[in-house]
Amino acid sequence: xxxxxxxxxxxxxxxxxxxxxxxxxxxxxxxxxxxxxxxxxxxxxxxxxxxxxxxxxxxxxxxxxxxxxxxxxxxxxxxxxxxxxxxxxxxxxxxxxxxxxxxxxxxxxxxxxxxxxxxxxxxxxxxxxxxxxxxxxxxxxxxxxxxxxxxxxxxxxxxxxxxxxxxxxxxxxxxxxxxxxxxxxxxxxxxxxxxxxxxxxxxxxxxxxxxxxxxxxxxxxxxxxxxxxxxxxxxxxxxxxxxxxxxxxxxxxxxxxxxxxxxxxxxxxxxxxxxxxxxxx
Amino acid sequence: xxxxxxxxxxxxxxxxxxxxxxxxxxxxxxxxxxxxxxxxxxxxxxxxxxxxxxxxxxxxxxxxxxxxxxxxxxxxxxxxxxxxxxxxxxxxxxxxxxxxxxxxxxxxxxxxxxxxxxxxxxxxxxxxxxxxxxxxxxxxxxxxxxxxxxxxxxxxxxxxxxxxxxxxxxxxxxxxxxxxxxxxxxxxxxxxxxxxxxxxxxxxxxxxxxxxxxxxxxxxxxxxxxxxxxxxxxxxxxxxxxxxxxxxxxxxxxxxxxxxxxxxxxxxxxxxxxxxxxxxxxxxxxxxxxxxxxxxxxxxxxxx
Numbered sequence: 001x002x003x004x005x006x007x008x009x010x011x012x013x014x015x016x017x018x019x020x021x022x023x024x025x026x027x028x029x030x031x032x033x034x035x036x037x038x039x040x041x042x043x044x045x046x047x048x049x050x051x052x053x054x055x056x057x058x059x060x061x062x063x064x065x066x067x068x069x070x071x072x073x074x075x076x077x078x079x080x081x082x083x084x085x086x087x088x089x090x091x092x093x094x095x096x097x098x099x100x101x102x103x104x105x106x107x108x109x110x111x112x113x114x115x116x117x118x119x120x121x122x123x124x125x126x127x128x129x130x131x132x133x134x135x136x137x138x139x140x141x142x143x144x145x146x147x148x149x150x151x152x153x154x155x156x157x158x159x160x161x162x163x164x165x166x167x168x169x170x171x172x173x174x175x176x177x178x179x180x181x182x183x184x185x186x187x188x189x190x191x192x193x194x195x196x197x198x199x200x201x202x203x204x205x206x207x208x209x210x211x212x213x214x215x216x217x218x219x220x221x222x223x224x225x226x227x228x229x230x231x232x233x234x235x236x237x238x239x240x241x242x243x244x245x246x247x248x249x250x251x252x253x254x255x256x257x258x259x260x261x262x263x264x265x266x267x268x269x270x271x272x273x274x275x276x277x278x279x280x281x
Numbered sequence: 282x283x284x285x286x287x288x289x290x291x292x293x294x295x296x297x298x299x300x301x302x303x304x305x306x307x308x309x310x311x312x313x314x315x316x317x318x319x320x321x322x323x324x325x326x327x328x329x330x331x332x333x334x335x336x337x338x339x340x341x342x343x344x345x346x347x348x349x350x351x352x353x354x355x356x357x358x359x360x361x362x363x364x365x366x367x368x369x370x371x372x373x374x375x376x377x378x379x380x381x382x383x384x385x386x387x388x389x390x391x392x393x394x395x396x397x398x399x400x401x402x403x404x405x406x407x408x409x410x411x412x413x414x415x416x417x418x419x420x421x422x423x424x425x426x427x428x429x430x431x432x433x434x435x436x437x438x439x440x441x442x443x444x445x446x447x448x449x450x451x452x453x454x455x456x457x458x459x460x461x462x463x464x465x466x467x468x469x470x471x472x473x474x475x476x477x478x479x480x481x482x483x484x485x486x487x488x489x490x491x492x493x494x495x496x497x498x499x500x501x502x503x504x505x506x507x508x509x510x511x512x513x514x515x516x517x518x519x520x521x522x523x524x525x526x527x528x529x530x531x532x533x534x535x536x537x538x539x540x541x542x543x544x545x546x547x548x549x550x551x552x553x554x555x556x557x558x559x560x561x562x563x564x565x566x567x568x569x570x571x572x573x574x575x576x577x578x579x580x581x582x583x584x585x
Contacts, residue, residue, distance in 0.1 A: 008477050008479075008480070009477055010475035011477070011479055012478045012479035012480070014479075015478075015479040016384065016478065017377045017480070017481070018376070019380050019464075020376075020380060020384070020435065021378050022372055022373050022375075022376030022377070022509055023373070023376045023377045023379075023380035023381070023394065024394065026373045026375070026398070026401070026446070026449055027394070027397045027427065030397055030400060030401050030404075030446070031415075033404065033408070033409065033412050034400075034404075036412055036416060037408060037412065063533075083381070085310065085311075088304050088307040089304075089308050089310075089311050091304055092304035092305065092308045093318065094310070096304075096305070101305065101308050101309065101312070102308065105308040105309075105311045105312055106314050106571075108311050108312050108315040109300070110283070110572065110573060110576050111315055111569050111573065112315060113572070114503050114507075114568050114569055114571075114572030114573075115318070115507070115565060115568065116506070116507025116508070116509065116538055116564055116565070116566075116568055117507070117509060117559045118509040118538045118541050118542055119318075119322070119507070119559070119564060119565045120318075121545075122322070122325075122545070122557075122558055122561045123317075123318050123321050123322065125545075126321050126558075127321065128401065146314070150294075150309070151393060171553055177293040177296065177297045178293070178297045178300065178301065179297050179299075179300030179301075180293075180297050182300070183300075192326075198493040200395050203403060204403075206405075207404075207405025207406070207407060207408070208405070209405070209406070209407045209509075209510045210406075210509040210542060210572065211509055213542060213545070213546065214545055214546060217546075233408045234405060234501075236509075237408070237411055238407055238410075238510065238514075239409050240413045241407075241410070241414060241514065242414075242514065248504060249415070252411060253411075254409050256407075256411055257479075259405060259408065260404065260405075261408075263403055263404065263405060264400075264403075267400070267403045267512045268401070271396070
């Protein structure tokens, strides 16, 4: 009997060790990737790298200013569209959870969240590139906006659902009209949660390459023309990484480092915001 | 005075209606976008569907020069990479779920691990691909030399490895919250009967969360199927069907997403573009079905 208990205990301890091993071993590839990118990238970053434009292959130096500016412009334009639309749709979903429209809209959010980014690229190519005869930053922004939407909608909906009903009832009983209750009471109360959804969605799209391949493509020059092609950070990495030149690989490591920095910062901000709100994104 | 107040409230009433309509309009737009995506994909693949019919799916030859298109190599490539990645990732995601859900749900170590897992999902796919090209590919190449297959370095196996790491967070983070939802009376009952920790996990926690954990695996699968950039950079982009399983597994291949990414901009005639879009339609349909089944199971599970 004793021996049997000993055996069972050993098995239990053994199982625990295996679980701990598997759970922690997965951080190794993450650490290796992060350290490698930092090691390769940090030596590339200097003032010239951040403010210069790419040079032809063979010439030393060159920078990624065009990609930084392009990413900034496209993320901005995507946010301007996706944030209000996403918030309003999220408010609708949290306020009217039982309507037929809410069911279908919720279904669409679920579907949109799972659509592979490359398919978004194709669809926006058909919508915004083909009819206008060329790749454009606008098309890229639309693709990015489409990828932002589900995250913003879900975070808005979940944050607002967490707020107590009494808050809304108190405001309504004072005779405040519905839209002011939502905009001046409910949304400000859930502001941190909604904001965390926004930062998370930006962190997600800033590294998206696939939807930009067929929409904004790239541009070797510094450009602010939103109807023309525009470079972006992930695309410049893709372009340089798959090129045969060592100088360009170095630029790509530098660009990866910058991109990683952006993503990490945005994720930390999101973390700090969600800690306060305990929402699951 | 009275009149002015009435006017004011009329004004407010007008805004209230506008606001409510705006909310509804945005939700309708969302539905319209989704319908638009589906219709666009179907309409644009029409030339290809008309020309090749349903045989497109098992056509073995993909030859844009002679205008012959068959999706079979990419279906095989997608399934092979996704399921290999899934098989590699499942032990890890289950272990993370059990460890953070049951053994160590609180404290700094668990926070650290949880943040690390979330970070894995946050790192952009392009960075995994770039790293894989320059670090993993040489390693795999020497490994392939040792086991005696053609040392391409790139290929299905390499992409599956990277893909496996990338999809772990999706199953893991769902698993963590599900395992934490197991009612403690159930666990305490088992402990009271003299069960060890391992027996509680095996006989109470895992059976209780089985469907939910499965849903997490489906979400991971959905990610793996549609993952584009890392796979495109690592799979070697070959549209030929390998002669043996060994060659198919270690040699270069293509997935549906990677062939679209690498060939769409070069596609120069209607049928070629249309065939690629039809691949996109297939990919869309498969990922949507996988994701929706996963989400449905989760909703059912959390409501019970």
